[in-house]
Amino acid sequence: MMAAVADDVTVTELTPEFSFTDVSVRFGSFVAMGPATLEVRQREFLVIIGPSGCGKSTLLNLAAGTLQTRTGSVLHRGAPLRGINHDVGYITQKNYCLPWRTVEANVRLPLEFRRWPAAKIKLRAAAAIAQVGLTGFENAYPKQLSGGMLQRVLIARTLAYNPSTYLLDEPFGSLDAQLRMHMHRELMRLWQTTASTFVFVTHDLHEAITLADRVVVMSGRPGRIKLIVDIDIPRPRDVVDIQSDPRFGAYFKTLWTALSDD
Template identity: 70%
Template structure:
């Protein structure tokens, strides 16, 4: 990442996993919301998490972001426990947090301004992030003038602009129609290919999970624990439409569906 703070030692750390949940559980009062979870996420991996509503998927992401602390165990990030907000994380939630009074460009510049990047660098990084998500020409538009997919792309640009080590994505495309989702999948696959970053992506959509993932984790009901991890051995680079006609695609969905056991 090119952030001036929060960067991680490059040489020694290369073989360390990106994230290591060790017996991590979370409580709210007397109520165990999640865990214990034991799970290792490798660097550069695209990990997708599925599981029943309320099992603790967002809670798991919050541990990595440092917005929550575990009740038991720990979350190791790049070799050290997460304590406080984790600056190496780019977090995209299903909610639209674009600031309505700022332009598209203003929204994308924000994380760089928070991090006190030099002005000239802010302008060029914001321009290149908007280019990458196909929003060139919309720099001066306001969020209310954009479609749902374009807003979602602003959120992605606002995250990739500071090149996080990890992208946490919590049902980012849940509100989009099927065509736009397919387009966003294509964009995410491109983004993944062009970076060394690690992705942890939460969804309820099994086809989305298999399309994007190197590995899918199925969580059990609350308090969610890891029930199954499934390697998705489908070729990369992936084409969103082609991948779904791969003969193995349907088998993966069936395995995940059976593991979810929602009946």
């Protein structure tokens, strides 16, 4: 399958979703990240871990095009990334639902920004709400929802416009352990039903191993790519059973050691 994304670029299935080459970010004289070189493969579930302040959110900001100041090169599907990247759906650490809008109106928001026709908006919003299991709550307001439901509204809001990449920055950080596992199950199901690439940042090693095809470990600030671990556990994965898989323990130890000796 081939598709043209820019005049001079042909995208094949082998073209990385993102290529970061020798990328560094500075704020004044302060080096926040890098130099880092990393390829994100199309359709993979890539998880990024690393100490607080090492530059994980900064890396996602580069992919989303919300941060332009850097040295090195960032390619999206083979083309240099300039300006805001409208092909990504970004759920940041600070995302929230608009309290004065219903669930449905929150999900419609990005579609309205895109000036889609009303009939298409209605269809896509309903489909996205159904996909995250919130049918019946279309007219509820955020204050009437649980933490997990709010998180699902944010996912539906992104899902509705079907981005080629989901950037997820610690999306389940505030949820209790049980709800978090429930969300893992839903997210894996979602990933399997879309053709999208997922880049997911977390501090939680269980979460990383459960979800990932590959886990990227960043070093302490300024973050560089310290280790990449292939998580060779077959899918579909069960969020409970996977924890008793002997490979799970081995991966946990490898990642823990890589994080600890910084």
